[in-house]
Amino acid sequence: MAAITADRVAYNWNNSNKDIITGAYDIYQNDSLYWRVSKDSLGQSSSIIIPTELNSETETGPKAKLLNAITQLPKNINGILTFENHLIDRKVEIQLSRMVTPLPFLSYWLGKSKNLAVRSSAYVSEPVEFMRNTDLAITYLPLLKESMTGKEAADTIQDTIPETTLAEIIHSEAEASNYIRKLVHGHSVVIDTEDTGQSRKIDALDPDGIAHEAKYTVNNNQAHQEILKDVELIRKGLIKGSVWHFFKIQKTGQNGLTPALRKDLEDHGIIVVIHN
Numbered sequence: 001m002a003a004i005t006a007d008r009v010a011y012n013w014n015n016s017n018k019d020i021i022t023g024a025y026d027i028y029q030n031d032s033l034y035w036r037v038s039k040d041s042l043g044q045s046s047s048i049i050i051p052t053e054l055n056s057e058t059e060t061g062p063k064a065k066l067l068n069a070i071t072q073l074p075k076n077i078n079g080i081l082t083f084e085n086h087l088i089d090r091k092v093e094i095q096l097s098r099m100v101t102p103l104p105f106l107s108y109w110l111g112k113s114k115n116l117a118v119r120s121s122a123y124v125s126e127p128v129e130f131m132r133n134t135d136l137a138i139t140y141l142p143l144l145k146e147s148m149t150g151k152e153a154a155d156t157i158q159d160t161i162p163e164t165t166l167a168e169i170i171h172s173e174a175e176a177s178n179y180i181r182k183l184v185h186g187h188s189v190v191i192d193t194e195d196t197g198q199s200r201k202i203d204a205l206d207p208d209g210i211a212h213e214a215k216y217t218v219n220n221n222q223a224h225q226e227i228l229k230d231v232e233l234i235r236k237g238l239i240k241g242s243v244w245h246f247f248k249i250q251k252t253g254q255n256g257l258t259p260a261l262r263k264d265l266e267d268h269g270i271i272v273v274i275h276n
Contacts, residue, residue, distance in 0.1 A: 218256030
């Protein structure tokens with residue numbers, strides 16, 4: 001129940017008019033143009049206690065979306081539902097608890113009533129917005145920070161740039177792939193590629209059909225074959241696009257993205273994201 005609720009909230013987050021169960025909405029029902037800036041708790045968190053006396057008709061922004069989700073929960077459930085917004089990293093987390101009373105004939109072995117507690121989380125995935133924010137964070141904001149002379153002003157800009165300490169966290173290809181799956185709310189999948197080999201293993205296919213590849217170490221020959229496979233999958237409509245994520249190796253500080261590989265990716269229309 002907790003996992004389903006977190007997934008539904010994260011999946012439907014980009015439009016408060018979506019049905020919490022099906023995700024359906026009228027094509028003319030959309031949130032305001034700049035809702036991500038003014039009504040998405042940027043740099044903050046929003047929480048609601050379960051159960052709550054708040055009314056979704058009077059609340060706006062994140063709290064309204066959270067309230068819409070808990071309408072599906074049983075009345076005897078307690079907990080808290082939270083949304084955290086750190087620009088690129090946006091997460092929904094839910095904690096639920098309920099008193100469980102064993103049947104009388106089982107009480108001898110199981111004891112009296114106990115509190116059962118669970119926690120689940122899901123990341124909000126918006127591929128286009130993710131690429132836009134990533135590009136902003138790694139290009140424009142650092143240049144703006146360098147052009148400022150006031151230390152306080154520069155520190156203010158720095159606070160808006162996500163401080164990624166992935167070099168201290170990511171130690172292997174598997175950890176990088178797992179991080180990307182959580183980041184884009186995707187799942188690993190293998191798709192047949194008839195023209196360029198037997199198949200293509202995608203580290204994370206997000207809900208919008210974008211394929212994400214995590215690179216911790218890079219074999220240039222293998223990378224070129226994977227590029228050709230991505231191009232084939234895009235051409236056949238099996239994926240809608242491809243994004244390659246590069247992570248620095250902790251010991252060397254290198255990410256394996258050579259100028260030749262970057263050109264190869266860009267020439268084939270593949271997005272490059274570098275994680276520091």
